[in-house]
Amino acid sequence: MTIVGLAPFEDGFTPPGPGDFELPAVFAGVTKPMLQLVLAALLVVIFFWVVSRRGAMVPGKLQFAGEQAYTFVRNGIARDIIGSRDFMTFVPYLVALFFFILVNNLFGLVPLIQFPSFSRASFAYGLAALTWLLYNAVGIWRHGPLGYLKHQSVPGGVSGPILALIVPLELISNILVRPFTLALRLFANMFAGHLLLILFTLGGEYLLLHSDVAFYKPIGVIALLLAIAISFLELLVQFLQAYVFTLLTAMYVSGALAEEH
Amino acid sequence: MSQPGPPPETSPSRSLDPWVAFGRLVAGVGLYGAGGWFLDRVLGTSFLLPLGIVGGAALGLYLVYASLRER
Numbered sequence: 001m002t003i004v005g006l007a008p009f010e011d012g013f014t015p016p017g018p019g020d021f022e023l024p025a026v027f028a029g030v031t032k033p034m035l036q037l038v039l040a041a042l043l044v045v046i047f048f049w050v051v052s053r054r055g056a057m058v059p060g061k062l063q064f065a066g067e068q069a070y071t072f073v074r075n076g077i078a079r080d081i082i083g084s085r086d087f088m089t090f091v092p093y094l095v096a097l098f099f100f101i102l103v104n105n106l107f108g109l110v111p112l113i114q115f116p117s118f119s120r121a122s123f124a125y126g127l128a129a130l131t132w133l134l135y136n137a138v139g140i141w142r143h144g145p146l147g148y149l150k151h152q153s154v155p156g157g158v159s160g161p162i163l164a165l166i167v168p169l170e171l172i173s174n175i176l177v178r179p180f181t182l183a184l185r186l187f188a189n190m191f192a193g194h195l196l197l198i199l200f201t202l203g204g205e206y207l208l209l210h211s212d213v214a215f216y217k218p219i220g221v222i223a224l225l226l227a228i229a230i231s232f233l234e235l236l237v238q239f240l241q242a243y244v245f246t247l248l249t250a251m252y253v254s255g256a257l258a259e260e261h
Numbered sequence: 262m263s264q265p266g267p268p269p270e271t272s273p274s275r276s277l278d279p280w281v282a283f284g285r286l287v288a289g290v291g292l293y294g295a296g297g298w299f300l301d302r303v304l305g306t307s308f309l310l311p312l313g314i315v316g317g318a319a320l321g322l323y324l325v326y327a328s329l330r331e332r
Contacts, residue, residue, distance in 0.1 A: 155324060155328050156327075156328060157327040157328050157330055158324065158328075166320060166323075166324055169289050169292055169317070170324065172291070173281065173284040173285045173287070173321075173324075174284075176288070177283075177284035178284060181283060181284055248278055
């Protein structure tokens with residue numbers, strides 16, 4: 001639909017879409033997001049190795065930063081959610097998970113990389129599968145297979161004949177739907193944020209440089225400025241999604257460990 | 262008082278994943294919708310699918326309400 005009087009984009013501005021996330025293989029079927037995952041894992045391992053190598057009683061700046069990062073997840077997520085009795089077992093996984101996701105998300109804004117790895121849904125599903133295995137294994141280990149099944153399917157606060165209708169519903173909700181919502185939230189946030197950024201930068205660039213209508217040029221400038229603003233918003237979202245994923249993992253573990261509802 | 266004691270025992274927080282509500286609604290609609298669809302096919306009726314969808318959503322909502330009331 002074009003408005004009369006305004007020139008349409010006759011020479012073709014192609015709006016970005018899901019196709020922009022299909023990156024070609026770098027070599028032998030290995031794509032850029034795959035390499036990013038490896039790079040992120042290396043960065044996290046190296047960072048924590050470097051900051052904990054000395055282990056000085058009076059920490060230097062680097063060690064202090066590392067300890068702050070570790071403590072944030074250890075106390076802020078693991079201990080608060082899982083409780084002081086059991087939380088230490090899960091701290092390594094939660095710390096690794098949080099910083100792995102955070103680094104991968106930040107890749108969306110790092111110059112020359114500029115692609116959030118988890119905007120590819122399959123990676124998010126892989127992470128959610130890890131968390132799914134963890135909380136189910138923990139629950140089975142704590143309650144036994146049948147006890148865990150009961151634990152996840154009989155909700156508190158419901159009694160009477162309606163329980164027969166509720167039990168399969170709760171089981172599906174806790175075992176089948178959970179990993180999908182967990183993965184979808186991370187994937188969709190990264191995907192949408194990156195798409196928004198490409199749209200504003202490509203659109204702004206097109207309006208500013210390739211449009212014949214003088215009136216479009218300032219609009220292009222505004223779009224580019226908005227792209228910068230959105231980058232800051234994305235920074236927040238990238239941190240938040242790493243936090244939420246880790247927080248929910250801790251909640252699921254805590255729920256699987258809980259004695260009763 | 263310079264030596265801080267061990268941190269106090271903290272119990273797991275009772276906070277709830279807000280998306281559990283979404284999961285229960287989806288599970289309710291999916292499960293009882295599928296059940297209604299299947300019964301419709303077997304019995305040759307056409308009212309059980311919508312009934313299952315609405316009933317499933319109602320059960321999901323009820324479950325969210327009941328589990329929150331418990332806390």
